[in-house]
Amino acid sequence: MSNWIKVCQLDEIPPAQARTVKAGDVMIAVFRLTGDRVKAVENRCPHKHGPLAEGIISGDDILCPLHNWRIHLEDGQVAAPDKGCVKTYPTKIENGVVFLDF
Amino acid sequence: MNDKKKLVMIGNGMAGVRAIEEILKANPDMFDITIFGAERYPNYNRIMLSPVLAGDTTVEDIILNEEQWYTDNHITLHLGKRIKEIQRGYKQVIAEDGTKAKYDNLIIATGSNPFIIPIPGHDKEGVMAFRDIDDCDAMVEAAKKYKKAAVIGGGLLGLEAAKGLLNLGMEATVIHDQATLMNMQLDSIAGDMLRADLEKQGMLFKTSTLTTEVLGEKRVTGLKFKDGSNLDCDLLIMAVGIRPNMALAKDCGLFCNRGIVVNDYMQTVTDSSIYTVGECAEHRGIAYGLVAPLFEQAKVLAHMITGQGLKAYEGSVVSTKLKISGVDVFSAGDFMGTPGVDMIELMDKVGGVYKKIILEDDKIKGLVMFGDTADGPTFFQWMQDGKDVSEQRSTMLFSASGLGDSGHSGIDLAAEMADDTVVCGCNGVTKKDVVDSIVKGGLTTRKEITACTKAAGSCGGCAGLVDQLLASTLGTAFVESEHDPICACTDLNHEQVKEQIKTKKLTLVREIMSVLGWKGEGCQVCRPAINYYIGMMWPEDSQDDRSSRIANEKMHANIQKDGTFSVIPRIYGGETTPDELMKIATVAKKYNVPTVKITGGQRIDLLGVKKEDLAPMWKDLGMNCGYAYGKALRTVKTCVGSNWCRFGTQDSTSLGIHLEKELDRIWFPAKVKLAVSGCPRNCAEATIKDVGIVGVEGGWEISTGGNGGVHVVATELLCIVHTTQEVEEITKAYLQHYRETGRHNERSAPWQKRVGLESIKAIVVDDLNNRKALVARLHLYVAQQDTDPWAERVADAEKGYQQFSEYKQIVIPIEVELS
Numbered sequence: 001m002s003n004w005i006k007v008c009q010l011d012e013i014p015p016a017q018a019r020t021v022k023a024g025d026v027m028i029a030v031f032r033l034t035g036d037r038v039k040a041v042e043n044r045c046p047h048k049h050g051p052l053a054e055g056i057i058s059g060d061d062i063l064c065p066l067h068n069w070r071i072h073l074e075d076g077q078v079a080a081p082d083k084g085c086v087k088t089y090p091t092k093i094e095n096g097v098v099f100l101d102f
Numbered sequence: 103m104n105d106k107k108k109l110v111m112i113g114n115g116m117a118g119v120r121a122i123e124e125i126l127k128a129n130p131d132m133f134d135i136t137i138f139g140a141e142r143y144p145n146y147n148r149i150m151l152s153p154v155l156a157g158d159t160t161v162e163d164i165i166l167n168e169e170q171w172y173t174d175n176h177i178t179l180h181l182g183k184r185i186k187e188i189q190r191g192y193k194q195v196i197a198e199d200g201t202k203a204k205y206d207n208l209i210i211a212t213g214s215n216p217f218i219i220p221i222p223g224h225d226k227e228g229v230m231a232f233r234d235i236d237d238c239d240a241m242v243e244a245a246k247k248y249k250k251a252a253v254i255g256g257g258l259l260g261l262e263a264a265k266g267l268l269n270l271g272m273e274a275t276v277i278h279d280q281a282t283l284m285n286m287q288l289d290s291i292a293g294d295m296l297r298a299d300l301e302k303q304g305m306l307f308k309t310s311t312l313t314t315e316v317l318g319e320k321r322v323t324g325l326k327f328k329d330g331s332n333l334d335c336d337l338l339i340m341a342v343g344i345r346p347n348m349a350l351a352k353d354c355g356l357f358c359n360r361g362i363v364v365n366d367y368m369q370t371v372t373d374s375s376i377y378t379v380g381e382c383a384e385h386r387g388i389a390y391g392l393v394a395p396l397f398e399q400a401k402v403l404a405h406m407i408t409g410q411g412l413k414a415y416e417g418s419v420v421s422t423k424l425k426i427s428g429v430d431v432f433s434a435g436d437f438m439g440t441p442g443v444d445m446i447e448l449m450d451k452v453g454g455v456y457k458k459i460i461l462e463d464d465k466i467k468g469l470v471m472f473g474d475t476a477d478g479p480t481f482f483q484w485m486q487d488g489k490d491v492s493e494q495r496s497t498m499l500f501s502a503s504g505l506g507d508s509g510h511s512g513i514d515l516a517a518e519m520a521d522d523t524v525v526c527g528c529n530g531v532t533k534k535d536v537v538d539s540i541v542k543g544g545l546t547t548r549k550e551i552t553a554c555t556k557a558a559g560s561c562g563g564c565a566g567l568v569d570q571l572l573a574s575t576l577g578t579a580f581v582e583s584e585h586d587p588i589c590a591c592t593d594l595n596h597e598q599v600k601e602q603i604k605t606k607k608l609t610l611v612r613e614i615m616s617v618l619g620w621k622g623e624g625c626q627v628c629r630p631a632i633n634y635y636i637g638m639m640w641p642e643d644s645q646d647d648r649s650s651r652i653a654n655e656k657m658h659a660n661i662q663k664d665g666t667f668s669v670i671p672r673i674y675g676g677e678t679t680p681d682e683l684m685k686i687a688t689v690a691k692k693y694n695v696p697t698v699k700i701t702g703g704q705r706i707d708l709l710g711v712k713k714e715d716l717a718p719m720w721k722d723l724g725m726n727c728g729y730a731y732g733k734a735l736r737t738v739k740t741c742v743g744s745n746w747c748r749f750g751t752q753d754s755t756s757l758g759i760h761l762e763k764e765l766d767r768i769w770f771p772a773k774v775k776l777a778v779s780g781c782p783r784n785c786a787e788a789t790i791k792d793v794g795i796v797g798v799e800g801g802w803e804i805s806t807g808g809n810g811g812v813h814v815v816a817t818e819l820l821c822i823v824h825t826t827q828e829v830e831e832i833t834k835a836y837l838q839h840y841r842e843t844g845r846h847n848e849r850s851a852p853w854q855k856r857v858g859l860e861s862i863k864a865i866v867v868d869d870l871n872n873r874k875a876l877v878a879r880l881h882l883y884v885a886q887q888d889t890d891p892w893a894e895r896v897a898d899a900e901k902g903y904q905q906f907s908e909y910k911q912i913v914i915p916i917e918v919e920l921s
Binding site (some may be wrong): 012 | 474553554555556559622624626630654657664665752907911912913914
């Protein structure tokens, strides 16, 4: 069952950048990609737990700021040669408001 | 019904299987593949047979493709089945045991056969070649029973065979028909050095000797030579060369010359459905015997057979880089030279190093290197590029480049290293990882290796070593070219991108990527580079693109391993006051800073600061941002100078403080560190900085391009001046010249090496007008950087982070269940 929770206005995330969202004990990175698409993953790189929200967005990937691991935001999979994955959260935008599904 | 095309390959060796790998890479579903191999082993690395014979490695270790690989890729593998006939009319091949296979496309990859000299007695027992695993096994067996071995052929293979036999406890004599060992690769001096080295290891030689007969009843007992003398032996290895194996091709009417003749797409000229690759193929008159060209051929073949488009093979220029019994040898081009030819030589008989370069009009025509081959690949590249080496010729034999770890030590570290030695300390990549990626992954450039293994992907300190591993693994030179593209997102290099930004007056990162045809949306390499170039070239008309800043430069704080940040305020020239120290201490206490550290750059680092605390902390500090995280001026290190020091000749502290204030807030291609020492004792360690200034009686020495990091580089003297005004002006001109011509992420040391100290001197010291123009451009830029980034963010924070929202997290008041 979906559990859509309002996060923020889309405008509160600068284009091609991210915001960190704290929900309970979990830190989530919410990215605003080209074409005003929004993706959300746990803000914790599977490698050395780098804060993904501070990384550079490259297309639909995020590059971890600590050691440049490349993580695909769609499915949370880490790009080779590294291995791993991060938890992803479904997102939607309605009337300029960003929602996350928990 | 299966509609895949049928692909049959005869031969299961390195070149052929590489072609299959390339085909699978290009189109995994196009063919049903069947491979026939005459040997009973899956594809193995033939180059590594000598270490197997020498007992340094095992057969299992040199297998490149396990049988599982064939299964995984749905390849039908027939081992130990020799094809006896190709029936081109029926489009099928028949093996000796009657197995038949139909094909739509056929690849002949039958390699070559060892050449046995047809002298009387060559078919006696105990006479053999050294070509495959079975030969290897036979030699090991023979060594158990017999004691005296002879090897005919003083080329690479012969010497390796003899070395292996020595290791197996046999006496080994090499018989060579020429005076010089390895005369195809070495001149007489290098050949003699090699001989002396091998003699020390116990090898015996008979050079300039022709063998006329193999003696013995059933088994070989000795050799008879042309000069009438004899040699006793009970094992004879013939290692006089290879001949392309083209019997099958000839029998079915394919045109053969020295090998099976192919066009530039590796198709046989007779039948376009049949391809050939490897040692059996003759391309434009040459049948190659080295791995690298064969791998290139394999790529072209795969391109053509899968209909990917036109990629032609145009032949290869080859160099030889070898290691024979622990001795490194490199040669390329016309290394013999003719009498009176222009050449430079370096000879160290005791140290066992010899280098010779043949030049024509200051361009390299050929080279031989013995003992120290570290620069071989670089010289080879220069030779191919037709580079004018008039500036390098006086020093190049000492070191071409100072490139990488090995450039310093002058020995080829790469080949010496054990497999488990860590090559890339940043990412924990071992030599074996790198070599595997080259051999099994088929990689041929450092960029590919970095993408695949991460080696040389972080600090880059091991880049030279990775290049050497490439060269020593493939046996041919591969050197990153100066003109490589910035990254995989574009085909353009730094200079081309800068040129476009300038001529088209492009001021937005996104605009540049779309105008210049970027693939994708850029990455952490190209976007920060473009952002820097725009800001440097159009200071008045551009805006910093924060989405193209790496975390540190975006946050104006240094991200640490746990995701917290460190805060380092400017302490100009490293000189502080009790009030300032108390302020720092108060702030550290208030925000529970877990670690306070004095840095190497004479300032104070507050570590472990939470992102939310950054702005409030900066506000409380009320000090300027120290840029300790960015490609900017870090510190100006100073000694106490003449104000206090009894040896001090100049007031270094005041000058250092002044320079740091003048150069604050400037982005550079890479980080920049300065130091000012008050006297030649140089307590501020100015000679390993980007700009080092040392006070002398009546003036200052300015030296530049130093680095104390991965590779220690001492500065080179730029000039000596009398006044601090001149120091300031020349330092500014130098740094602006670096800003304008440096590549993003290129420190001043490699930049200075690249553009040359003399040209820098001419521009920033000798040409007064140009110097002033450089300084004026720097001042124009500085005028735009009028606010401290911390102050700017503190002001924004008080308005609720309107502009810099990345500092403030959004809190959703719910409990989330962790899955």
